[in-house]
Amino acid sequence: MSLYPLQGRTAIVTGGSSGIGLACVELLLEAGASVAFCGRDAERLQRAENDLRQRFPQGRLLAQVCDVLDGEAVNAFASASQAALGAASVLINNAGQGRVSTFADTTDSAWTEELNLKFFSVINPVRAFKPQLQNQADAAIVCVNSLLASQPEPHMVATSAARAGIKNLVRSMATEFAPQGIRVNGILIGLVESGQWRRRFEAREERDLDWAQWTARLAQQKHIPLGRLGLPLEAARAILFLASPLSAYTTGSHIDVSGGLSRHA
Structure with a gap:
């Protein structure tokens, strides 16, 4: 039996076709959850799905092409996953990669693109899946964030600022959603x-x-x-802890998964 009590639950993973997202899908299936995951690259998504179905022939799985910045597409993904697997009780927001740029060379359009990506890759899925989550016992949202949120780097100024905003957003959602039975947490990754x-x-x-x-x-x-x-699996293990009832009294928090890189207590 898996350490993580997720049997019978439905979990959603955005950006699930590679890296940390794919490692999360694997661990969730091992933990007995039904899993719906999405990605933008249809070919990569299909490869991931084929491999997972071979490794987990009894697993309940849905893979769907979806751009999380497209609100209508995310709503369609939420409807499809509920129809196929039942209402979600776990949502894992796995945002994209960072932007290398300094303040001097970050254009207005680059600022807009980066802030839009980081915020709406969380906002759109939360909006789409929250009606499902708030009707489930011990519902959980986990956001994959970066150590840049607390320890900014001058060569990644736009990403650092956006990541700090997401850290604040996690805390705000945790406070607002707690009366509805939804926990919201995140992880801060270093170099993975x-x-x-x-x-x-x-x-x-x-x-x-x-x-x-x-x-x-x-x-x-x-x-x-x-x-x-770090390894994607190591980040995924921290995410799975926050997604499971093992962390039932934890909300508004972040787990540092940076190999000691953090200079903050």
Whole structure:
């Protein structure tokens, strides 16, 4: 039996076709939940679905192409998931990657795009699924956020500002939704292995370094005490804890998953 008591529940994962999102889908299926997940890339989504159905032949699963910035598309995803799997009791908002830019070179359109992405990738799913969540016992929303929310970087100024806003939004929603029985929490990730880091690795100048050597050096340069990048699975485990009744008395909080990179208590 899984450690996490999610049997019979329906969970939703946005951005679930790769990385942390896909790791969440896998853990949720292992925990006995029915899972609906979405992504923008139809081909990648199909590959993920095919692999999951092979690995979890008894699992109840729905995969649907959906851009979380399109409110109507998210509403359609919410309706489809409820029809196929029942009302959701867990919503995991897994936002996209960061933008590298300083204050001096971030244009107005870049600011608008980044703030819109970070906020509405949370706002639209919460709006769409909240009617389902508020009718479920121990409903939970978990938002995947970045350590940048508390520890901004000057070369990621727009993303840092947006991430700080999402951290505040989590706290605001937690307070507002608590009387309706919905807990809202988040995680703050540091450097986690992803397609984005793999692309940077492929473009590296030091061709003599393999992935392990390159990431170890990166961790050293970034002063990560644990000396390595995190794994999507490690972030997903923290998310699953917050999504499950094991954290039934936790709301408005964030778990730091940064390998010790955080300089804040």
